Amino acid sequence: MKKTTIHDIARELNITFSTVAKALNDHPRIAAATKEAVREMAIKLNYQQNKLASSLRSGRTGIVGVLVPTLDVSFFSSVVHGIETVMNENGYNILLYQSKEIYEDEIRGVDTFLQTRVEGIISSVALSTKNYDHFIDLKKRKIPLLMFDRTVDEIGVPYVRIDDYGGGFMATEHLIKQGCKRIVHISTDQQVEIFKERLRGYKEALLKYGLPIDESLIFYGNLSIELGKNCIKKLVDEKVDFDGVFAFEDYTGLGALKELKDLKINVPEQVKVIAFANEAFGAHITPSMSTVDQQTVKMGEEAARLFLKLIKENKYYENAPEQIILDPILIQRESSQ
Amino acid sequence: MKKTTIHDIARELNITFSTVAKALNDHPRIAAATKEAVREMAIKLNYQQNKLASSLRSGRTGIVGVLVPTLDVSFFSSVVHGIETVMNENGYNILLYQSKEIYEDEIRGVDTFLQTRVEGIISSVALSTKNYDHFIDLKKRKIPLLMFDRTVDEIGVPYVRIDDYGGGFMATEHLIKQGCKRIVHISTDQQVEIFKERLRGYKEALLKYGLPIDESLIFYGNLSIELGKNCIKKLVDEKVDFDGVFAFEDYTGLGALKELKDLKINVPEQVKVIAFANEAFGAHITPSMSTVDQQTVKMGEEAARLFLKLIKENKYYENAPEQIILDPILIQRESSQ
Numbered sequence: 127m128k129k130t131t132i133h134d135i136a137r138e139l140n141i142t143f144s145t146v147a148k149a150l151n152d153h154p155r156i157a158a159a160t161k162e163a164v165r166e167m168a169i170k171l172n173y174q175q176n177k178l179a180s181s182l183r184s185g186r187t188g189i190v191g192v193l194v195p196t197l198d199v200s201f202f203s204s205v206v207h208g209i210e211t212v213m214n215e216n217g218y219n220i221l222l223y224q225s226k227e228i229y230e231d232e233i234r235g236v237d238t239f240l241q242t243r244v245e246g247i248i249s250s251v252a253l254s255t256k257n258y259d260h261f262i263d264l265k266k267r268k269i270p271l272l273m274f275d276r277t278v279d280e281i282g283v284p285y286v287r288i289d290d291y292g293g294g295f296m297a298t299e300h301l302i303k304q305g306c307k308r309i310v311h312i313s314t315d316q317q318v319e320i321f322k323e324r325l326r327g328y329k330e331a332l333l334k335y336g337l338p339i340d341e342s343l344i345f346y347g348n349l350s351i352e353l354g355k356n357c358i359k360k361l362v363d364e365k366v367d368f369d370g371v372f373a374f375e376d377y378t379g380l381g382a383l384k385e386l387k388d389l390k391i392n393v394p395e396q397v398k399v400i401a402f403a404n405e406a407f408g409a410h411i412t413p414s415m416s417t418v419d420q421q422t423v424k425m426g427e428e429a430a431r432l433f434l435k436l437i438k439e440n441k442y443y444e445n446a447p448e449q450i451i452l453d454p455i456l457i458q459r460e461s462s463q
Numbered sequence: 464m465k466k467t468t469i470h471d472i473a474r475e476l477n478i479t480f481s482t483v484a485k486a487l488n489d490h491p492r493i494a495a496a497t498k499e500a501v502r503e504m505a506i507k508l509n510y511q512q513n514k515l516a517s518s519l520r521s522g523r524t525g526i527v528g529v530l531v532p533t534l535d536v537s538f539f540s541s542v543v544h545g546i547e548t549v550m551n552e553n554g555y556n557i558l559l560y561q562s563k564e565i566y567e568d569e570i571r572g573v574d575t576f577l578q579t580r581v582e583g584i585i586s587s588v589a590l591s592t593k594n595y596d597h598f599i600d601l602k603k604r605k606i607p608l609l610m611f612d613r614t615v616d617e618i619g620v621p622y623v624r625i626d627d628y629g630g631g632f633m634a635t636e637h638l639i640k641q642g643c644k645r646i647v648h649i650s651t652d653q654q655v656e657i658f659k660e661r662l663r664g665y666k667e668a669l670l671k672y673g674l675p676i677d678e679s680l681i682f683y684g685n686l687s688i689e690l691g692k693n694c695i696k697k698l699v700d701e702k703v704d705f706d707g708v709f710a711f712e713d714y715t716g717l718g719a720l721k722e723l724k725d726l727k728i729n730v731p732e733q734v735k736v737i738a739f740a741n742e743a744f745g746a747h748i749t750p751s752m753s754t755v756d757q758q759t760v761k762m763g764e765e766a767a768r769l770f771l772k773l774i775k776e777n778k779y780y781e782n783a784p785e786q787i788i789l790d791p792i793l794i795q796r797e798s799s800q
Contacts, residue, residue: 226547
C-alpha cells in the first residue's frame, strides 16, 4: 500500500499543499472549517504525520542523547536509569549510544545524535579520548552538553559527579583504620579528572596518618580485571611488602582479589582490599568486596534535572558552568575487615 | 554566533535558495561552476549541512534502532555488542532504547525511533507486553523489524534465538545425570515463546529418563532474585522433597542459591542448581553457578547480518520470515556437580 502524503489530502480536498500543511500544524490563518476537513480526510486516508518533519520546523524533538562508554557496567547503566526516570517524567525520551571507550566511536555517537536532532547530549568521556574537539564543538554550536562522572576541565560545560577526592581519601582512611600500613593504589591514566582526584585523596589520607607515599606502591594501567591481577603478580614477584589494596574501580579490584586468592594470600587477614564504584557483582563474590558507592541513580537524576533547568532557562552557555558534587558512600564488606 | 543557513549562502551569491540546495545535493541540472561557488561560500561561511534534512530527502539515515528490555543484564548488553559490531562494520550506527520491561515504554521506544527515522528496528519484547500492535504496525508500514531472543509468533517477523527447547532439555538432563530425581523448575509467564520452550525441554527430559512430571515442582513468577528465594522458601516451608533446581534464567537462579545458602542447605551436595543465560556474575559467586550459554555476541551478529541481508534485498516482508536458531551451550560449574 502506497503511503498517504500531504499531497493526497490536498488533491482530495482540492486545496493547496501549503494549506494542508498549515492546517495540520494548526496555523492561525487557516479557517476552523478547513482544519476540520483536513483532519477528517487525514484520518480517512490513514495519513501519518511525519513527526520528524514537524520537529524540523518546530526545532523541538523532545529527545536527549546519552553517550556513555559502555552499558555493560552497572555504574553507567544505573546512572542512565536515573537520567531516564527524570527525563521521562518531564516528557523527554532518551536515546543511548555506547562509545565502547573508543575515541572514534565517541565522535560517531555525537554525529549520530546531531543527525537525529537531539535537543542536547549528556555524556561521560571514553578512556581513550585525548582530544575533546567534538565536545567543544557542541558548545560552540550552542548545543546543550552536560557531562557526568568522567569530566574534563578543558571542555568547560556543566557537570555532575561525586567528590572523588573525598572518595579516595575515605577508602584509604578505611584501610588505615583497619590496620594497613603499606597500601597499594592501582590507578589509570591521569587525564580524566576523577581518577586524578582519587589518587590525590589516597595520598592525602596517607599524609594525614603519617604514612609515607611510596611510588613503588602506585600503579597505572588500563581499567580491567587483568590490570588488578598483574599488579598483584608484580608486587609478589618483586617481593614488595604490602597489606592493603585500594583499586581505583571495581573490575581492577576484582582482578586483585582473584590473584590474591590464586596465590593463597588470605583476604582480609593478610591483605585488605577496597575498590570504587559499587558494581553489582561486588556483593555476590567471595569474599564480598568493599567499595565506594557513587550514588549512581541520584547522579543520573541530578544530571537530568540540571540539564532540564538549564535548557528551560534558554541560556545554556551564558553563565559559568554549574557543577553538582555528590557525596561518596563507604561500603564496608568482607574484603577489608 | 548565528548559525549559517542555506539562505545566507544564497544571499551572498545572489542566487536562489533552491539553486543552493540543489548545488549542495549535487543536482545534475546545476552547472559545475555554480556548484563550486556554492561549496566555496559554504566553507567560507562555516555552513554545516543539515544531515537530517538530507536524509529526509534521500530516505536513508544509516541508523538502526535497537529496542531492548534493559541493558543492565549482560545477556542484552552482550547481544547489543554483537549487533553493534556488524552494523558499524557495514556503515550503520545504532541507537538504543530501554523499555525497562514496561509495555508503555516499549511503545514510546518505537515512536522515538520512528521520529528519528531509523531504517529499521531490532528488538526483544518486554515481559509485561501482552499486546503486540506496536510491532505489528511496523510490519504493516513496511518498516523492517527483526526480533531476537524473546520472540512472539503472533508478530511474524524474522528472528534469531537459540534452541530454547534444547537448552531446557540439556539443563534438566545434566541434573538427572548428576543424580537428581526431584527437579524443581522455576519459570515465568508462558506468552513469550522461549520460556515455554525451556519448560517443554524440562518436561521432555524428565519423560526421557522415566521421571514423573510433578506440577508441585513447577513455579511461575516474575523474573527476579526474589522469585528464586520465594520458591525455595515455599518448598522448604511445605516440606516438599527436592534435590535439583533448574531456574529459567540466572537472576532467579541466584535467588535460589542465596536462599539455599541462608537455610544451610548445601549446594551442590544436597541440592544441585542450574540456571539459564550465563550472566557475568555466575562465574564469580560462591558456589559458581552452572548455566546455559546463549551465544549472545553471535546472536547479535547473526541478527544484524540477517537484518542487513533482508533490507539489502529490498523485499523485507515479501517472503516467509527467516529464522536463525543457534545452539545452546551447557556451562558446568560448582553448583551442579
